[in-house]
Amino acid sequence: MTIRQFVFPAAAASLLAACATPMDAPSNAMAVPLIGASGQSVGTVRMWETPGAVSFRIEGNGMSVGRHGLHVHAVGRCDAPAFTTAGGHWNPAMRKHGTMNPAGPHAGDLPNVPVAANGTLRETVVLTGATLAQLRDADGSALVIHAGEDDNMTDPSGNSGDRVACAVLSPAG
Template sequence: MPHKSLALIATLAVAGCATPMDAPSSAVALPLIGSSGQAIGTVRMWETPGAVSFRVEANGLSVGRKGLHVHSVGRCVGPAFTSAGGHWNPASRKHGLANPAGPHAGDLPNVPVAANGALRETVVLNGASLATLRDGDGSALVLHAGEDDNVTDPSGNSGDRVACAVISPAA
C-alpha cells in the first residue's frame, strides 16, 4: 500500500501548486493597453457569486505598488486614458478602501510590480457582476503610476493612469 500513499502525496503536492485565484478557462481576456497605445499585457475577468475577479498580467512597468480601479466608461484613449471617466461609483461614495465614507464600487487593492517590471496579480471586486460592468457604455480597468493611499478622494493620490483595459458593453 505504500505506493498509493506516495501517489496521494504527489497528487496533493501538484494540486497545492495551483493558485485558487487562477483564471478559469471561461474567463474573458482583455488587452491591457499602455500609454504608448501598445498592448503591455492581458486582463482576464470572470464572475463568481457576488463578485468579479481580474487576473492582471503585464510587463514593462515601473517597480512598486500601483493603484488599480474600475472606471465608469469603457474607453481607453491614451496616453492619459481620461476617456475612461472617473471611478465606477454608482452609490456616490468617497474614494478608498480605508475611507469611512467609502469606498467607490470600483476601488480595488493595490497591486505589486516586481523588480523585473512584471505584474502578475488577481484581485476581486466584491459587489459587482459582469452585467453591471458591461452596462450601456461599459467600464474600464485602469492601472495607475503610483500606490493608492486608500483614503484620498477621488483617486487615492495614485497618480497618472498608465494602462487601461476596456470592459465592453454587453452585446
C-alpha cells in the first residue's frame, strides 16, 4: 500500500511534512462511489481533510493494468460513459497542466496511480493546498481516473487519454 503526495503549492511541503498522513481513511471519511464507463460502481473513494490538504483513498476493481492519470475536475457530475460532464481540471489559478510544466500545475493535478495485474487499485493520494469546502462548492467537483499515464507536462490533461472512472464530490449539503 502506498501513499502518493502532490505538493501544491511548493510552500505547503513543510506543512504536509509536519502532519502524518494515514494510509487508510479515518472512520469519519466521506465515501462516494467510483463509477466506471458502463455506469456501474467499480469501487469507492473516501475523502477526508487534514490541515492544508484533502486525502483520497481510492479502491477500485476491474480496471486496466498500468499507471493512470488522476485529476480533480471542476464539476461534480459523472455522467457515463465519457464523464465529460465533470468539466476540465480544477484550476482556480488558471495555470497550465502538470507538475513538470513551468506554467503549472492545475490545482487538481494529482500523481499517477497504479492498477495491479489483477485489476485492483488501492491507493491513497494527497491534494495539498485544498479543502473539502473548496472541492464541495456549489457545483461540487469530481475525481477522475484516465485511461493512460499522465506525462505531468502536456496541457490540458497530460496526454492521459479518455476518462474511465469518476467519483462525484458533491456540494456540501
